[in-house]
Amino acid sequence: MSANPPPGQALSHKDAANFRQVVRHFENKQYKKGLKSAEQILKKNPNHADTQAMKALIIGTQGQTDAAFALAKTALGNNMKSHVCWHVYGLLYRNTKEYDESIKAYKFALRLEPESAPIQRDLAHLQIQMRDFDGYVQSRKAMLQQKPGIRQNWTALAIAHHLGGDYEEAENVLTTYEETLKTKPARSDMEHWEAVMYKNKIIAESGNLEKALDHLEAVEKRIPDLQGVLETKADYLLKLKRPEAVNAYATLLDRNPENSAYYDSYISAKGLKDDDVEGLKKAYAELAEKFPKSDLPRRRPLDFLQGDKFREAADAYLQKMLRKGVPSTFANIKQLYTDASKKDIVQDIVEGFAAKPPAQTNGDSDKKDHFESQTLYFLAQHYNYKLSRDLDKAMSYAEKCIALDESSVDAHAVKARTLKHKGDAAAASKEMNAARALDERDRAINTKCAKYQLRNDENDAALETASKFTQNKTSGGPLGDLLEMQCVWYLTEDGQSYLRQHKLGLALKRFHQILNIFDVWQDDQFDFHNFSLRKGMIRAYVDMLRWEDHLRDHPFFSRAAVSAVEAYILLHDNPDLVHGHLMATNGSAEEMSAADRKKALKKAKREQEKLEKAEADKRAAAKAAKPVPKADQEDGKKEDNDPLGKTLLETKEPLKDAMKFLTPLLEYCPDVEDAQVVGFEVYRRREKWLLATRCWLKLQHLNASHEKLAGFKTELKKGLKSADGLSDKVREVIKAEAGELLD
Structure with missing residues (x-):
C-alpha cells in the first residue's frame, strides 16, 4: 500500500x-x-x-x-x-x-x-x-x-x-x-x-531428460540439498534406463532403508520383472541381509511368491512380527487378501499359531502369553476384514484376547469394530469408550471413540470426548477449537449424524463450515505468492500451487458435499423440516390432515425453541464460567450468531443453494458415484434434463450395475416426454449420447 x-x-x-x-x-x-x-x-x-x-x-x-x-x-x-x-x-x-x-x-x-x-x-x-x-x-x-x-x-x-x-x-x-x-x-x-x-x-518437465541430467551433473557438487540431488539424479537415470541407476538407488537405500519407493525403483533399475520370481526373491534376500532392521525387504516377497514358497515366507514373517508384538501386522498383510489362495494360507498359518504356538527359543512364559495375545488380536482383525469376514469368529477372538489381557486397548477397539459391523452402533460406541478409558492420554483412541459416538448420534458425548484434547479457550468452546483447528473429519461426522436425525439446520451448518475451510485453504495461497519467492523456496511453491489445483478432489470434500446436497434435497422434498426434525416422523404434508399437520407443527416449533434456548444457555454459561482472555481474542473475529444453522435452514431455494456444493463436486470429483447420484437428483428436480442425462450416463459408465440406474432411466424418460421447453438442439444432443431415452 x-x-x-x-x-x-x-x-x-x-x-x-x-x-x-x-x-x-x-x-x-x-x-x-x-x-x-x-x-x-x-x-x-x-x-x-x-x-x-x-x-x-x-x-x-x-x-x-x-x-x-x-x-x-x-x-x-x-x-x-x-x-x-x-x-x-x-x-x-x-x-x-x-x-x-x-x-x-x-x-x-x-x-x-x-x-x-x-x-x-x-x-x-x-x-x-x-x-x-x-x-x-x-x-x-x-x-x-x-x-x-x-x-x-x-x-x-x-x-x-x-x-x-x-x-x-x-x-x-x-x-x-x-x-x-x-x-x-x-x-x-x-x-x-x-x-x-x-x-x-x-x-x-520439458521432456529433455538427457539435458536435465547433464545440467544436474554439472552443478551437483555445489548444491547443498544433497538428498534432493541424489533423488533427482536417480530418477533421471532410471527413466533413461542407465545401468548407473542401480548404484544411485543403492546409495539412497543406505541413507533411508525404510522408503518403499526406493525399493521399487531399485528393483526396476535392476531390470527385474514381476514374473521373475527367483530374481526378485534373491534381490530382496540380499536387501534383507543388508538392512536387518528394515521390515520391507521381508514383507515385499509375499506379494509375488505363490504356493509353498509363499507359505514358508509368510510363516516366517508372521512369526517374527507377532513375537515382536507389532500392532500393524494385519494392516501390512491385508492387501494380500485380494488373492483368495493367499488369504486362506495366512488364515491357516495364524489359526495354527492359535491352536499350537510355535516353540520358543527360551521358556519365557511372558513372551508366550504375548505371542498368544498378538495372535488372537490378528485373528480378530482377520475375521473383521471385509474380504474374510466372519463376525461371530471375530467376536470370539476379540473376547479371548480381552480375557488374556484386560488392559489391551487394541483388543477392546477391535471388539468395538466388530460390534459396529454387526450393526450395533450403541454397543460399539460403549465398547470404544471403554477402550479409551484404558489410556486417556492416547489421542488416537480418543479420536476413534469420538467418531463411534457420532456414528451412534451421541453428539454431545462426542464433543465432550473430543474436548479432552482441545484447549477450549475460544468463544465457541470445544467446537470452536475444532473449527479453529479445521478438524474436517469431526465436522463431517457431526454433520452426517445430524442429517440422519433430520436436524437439517445443524447438518447444513457443519457442511457449510467445511466448505468455508476449503475456501480458506484456497485463499491461503495469497500468503505464499510473496513469501515463497522472498524465502527462495520455489520448487515447494510450485508443488503447492499444483496441489491447490486438486484441492477439492479430496474425499474429505466429496463426502461433505454429497451429504450437504442430500440435506438440501430432503429440505426441498419436505419443506416442513424447516420447523424442526420432528416433522420428519410425521410424513409429508400431503399425507397428513390439516389438523394433524397443525398439531405436529406446533410440537415441532416448541421443540425447536427449546433447542435454541438450551444452546443460548449453554453458550452463556460457558462464557461466564471461562471468559476468553484478551490475549486469545483475535481482532475482527465475530462470535457465531447462528450456531444452530437457522438461517441456512430457512432458505427459500434449497436446490439453488445446493449448487454451491454440487458444482465443485461434479467438476472435481466426477468419478465419485454418489456425486453423480445427487447430481441427477438435483437436476431432475430443477428440470435440467440435459445435465441430468449427463449424470445418468456418467453413473452408468462408473458402475453399470448401480442399483439406482434403472429408476433414473425411468425418471428421465418420463421427464423428457413431458418437458415442454426442451429445445431441438438439446434433444439432438441427448439423442446422440443416449438415444434410448427418447424412444
Missing part, C-alpha cells in the same frame, strides 16, 4: 506522517490504532479521500463489508484520480472474492500510478491466484523491468512462463539472470541453488 497521497489533496506535514502511520498500522494488523489515527486526520480533513479509503479498508477487514464499500465509494467521489482509492477498492473486492472486479480496480489504479510496486504486486498475486498465466506473465515482466536487480522478479517471471507451459522461455529467464552474476555464488547461497534446482526441474 503506497503511503504517498496524490497531488490535489495534500496534507500538512504532521497529518501526512499520521497517514503513513495508518498504513503501517493496517499492514501490522493493528486495526484499532489504525482507525484512531485515521479519525484524527478526518477531524481536520473530513473529505480526505485517501484517509477515507484506508479507514474503509480497515473496517472491511474487520467484517463491516457494506460500510467499507460505502465509505470507499465516498472516497472515490472525493478524488477519482487517487490510485490509493482505486487500490483500496480492489482490495475490498478481493476480500469479498469478486476477483474480476478487483482486477479492474487494480488496473485502473495502475493507469494512474504506473510505477506503483504494491499495486502491481497485488495484481500479479491475484492473477496467479486465478491461474491467469498470460496476465501474470505481463505483470511479472513489468515488475522485472522496474527492478531488474532483484532476483525474485526474475524467478517469478520464470515461474509465470513455466506454469503457463512455456518451458523454453522459463529456462531462458533463469539462464539470463545467471549470466548477469559477476561473482560465483557461495555454496551457502540457498536462494541461488534452489533456483538452479528449479531450472533443472523445468528442463526435465
Whole structure:
C-alpha cells in the first residue's frame, strides 16, 4: 500500500506522517490504532479521500463489508484520480472474492500510478491466484523491468512462463539472470541453488531428460540439498534406463532403508520383472541381509511368491512380527487378501499359531502369553476384514484376547469394530469408550471413540470426548477449537449424524463450515505468492500451487458435499423440516390432515425453541464460567450468531443453494458415484434434463450395475416426454449420447 497521497489533496506535514502511520498500522494488523489515527486526520480533513479509503479498508477487514464499500465509494467521489482509492477498492473486492472486479480496480489504479510496486504486486498475486498465466506473465515482466536487480522478479517471471507451459522461455529467464552474476555464488547461497534446482526441474518437465541430467551433473557438487540431488539424479537415470541407476538407488537405500519407493525403483533399475520370481526373491534376500532392521525387504516377497514358497515366507514373517508384538501386522498383510489362495494360507498359518504356538527359543512364559495375545488380536482383525469376514469368529477372538489381557486397548477397539459391523452402533460406541478409558492420554483412541459416538448420534458425548484434547479457550468452546483447528473429519461426522436425525439446520451448518475451510485453504495461497519467492523456496511453491489445483478432489470434500446436497434435497422434498426434525416422523404434508399437520407443527416449533434456548444457555454459561482472555481474542473475529444453522435452514431455494456444493463436486470429483447420484437428483428436480442425462450416463459408465440406474432411466424418460421447453438442439444432443431415452 503506497503511503504517498496524490497531488490535489495534500496534507500538512504532521497529518501526512499520521497517514503513513495508518498504513503501517493496517499492514501490522493493528486495526484499532489504525482507525484512531485515521479519525484524527478526518477531524481536520473530513473529505480526505485517501484517509477515507484506508479507514474503509480497515473496517472491511474487520467484517463491516457494506460500510467499507460505502465509505470507499465516498472516497472515490472525493478524488477519482487517487490510485490509493482505486487500490483500496480492489482490495475490498478481493476480500469479498469478486476477483474480476478487483482486477479492474487494480488496473485502473495502475493507469494512474504506473510505477506503483504494491499495486502491481497485488495484481500479479491475484492473477496467479486465478491461474491467469498470460496476465501474470505481463505483470511479472513489468515488475522485472522496474527492478531488474532483484532476483525474485526474475524467478517469478520464470515461474509465470513455466506454469503457463512455456518451458523454453522459463529456462531462458533463469539462464539470463545467471549470466548477469559477476561473482560465483557461495555454496551457502540457498536462494541461488534452489533456483538452479528449479531450472533443472523445468528442463526435465520439458521432456529433455538427457539435458536435465547433464545440467544436474554439472552443478551437483555445489548444491547443498544433497538428498534432493541424489533423488533427482536417480530418477533421471532410471527413466533413461542407465545401468548407473542401480548404484544411485543403492546409495539412497543406505541413507533411508525404510522408503518403499526406493525399493521399487531399485528393483526396476535392476531390470527385474514381476514374473521373475527367483530374481526378485534373491534381490530382496540380499536387501534383507543388508538392512536387518528394515521390515520391507521381508514383507515385499509375499506379494509375488505363490504356493509353498509363499507359505514358508509368510510363516516366517508372521512369526517374527507377532513375537515382536507389532500392532500393524494385519494392516501390512491385508492387501494380500485380494488373492483368495493367499488369504486362506495366512488364515491357516495364524489359526495354527492359535491352536499350537510355535516353540520358543527360551521358556519365557511372558513372551508366550504375548505371542498368544498378538495372535488372537490378528485373528480378530482377520475375521473383521471385509474380504474374510466372519463376525461371530471375530467376536470370539476379540473376547479371548480381552480375557488374556484386560488392559489391551487394541483388543477392546477391535471388539468395538466388530460390534459396529454387526450393526450395533450403541454397543460399539460403549465398547470404544471403554477402550479409551484404558489410556486417556492416547489421542488416537480418543479420536476413534469420538467418531463411534457420532456414528451412534451421541453428539454431545462426542464433543465432550473430543474436548479432552482441545484447549477450549475460544468463544465457541470445544467446537470452536475444532473449527479453529479445521478438524474436517469431526465436522463431517457431526454433520452426517445430524442429517440422519433430520436436524437439517445443524447438518447444513457443519457442511457449510467445511466448505468455508476449503475456501480458506484456497485463499491461503495469497500468503505464499510473496513469501515463497522472498524465502527462495520455489520448487515447494510450485508443488503447492499444483496441489491447490486438486484441492477439492479430496474425499474429505466429496463426502461433505454429497451429504450437504442430500440435506438440501430432503429440505426441498419436505419443506416442513424447516420447523424442526420432528416433522420428519410425521410424513409429508400431503399425507397428513390439516389438523394433524397443525398439531405436529406446533410440537415441532416448541421443540425447536427449546433447542435454541438450551444452546443460548449453554453458550452463556460457558462464557461466564471461562471468559476468553484478551490475549486469545483475535481482532475482527465475530462470535457465531447462528450456531444452530437457522438461517441456512430457512432458505427459500434449497436446490439453488445446493449448487454451491454440487458444482465443485461434479467438476472435481466426477468419478465419485454418489456425486453423480445427487447430481441427477438435483437436476431432475430443477428440470435440467440435459445435465441430468449427463449424470445418468456418467453413473452408468462408473458402475453399470448401480442399483439406482434403472429408476433414473425411468425418471428421465418420463421427464423428457413431458418437458415442454426442451429445445431441438438439446434433444439432438441427448439423442446422440443416449438415444434410448427418447424412444
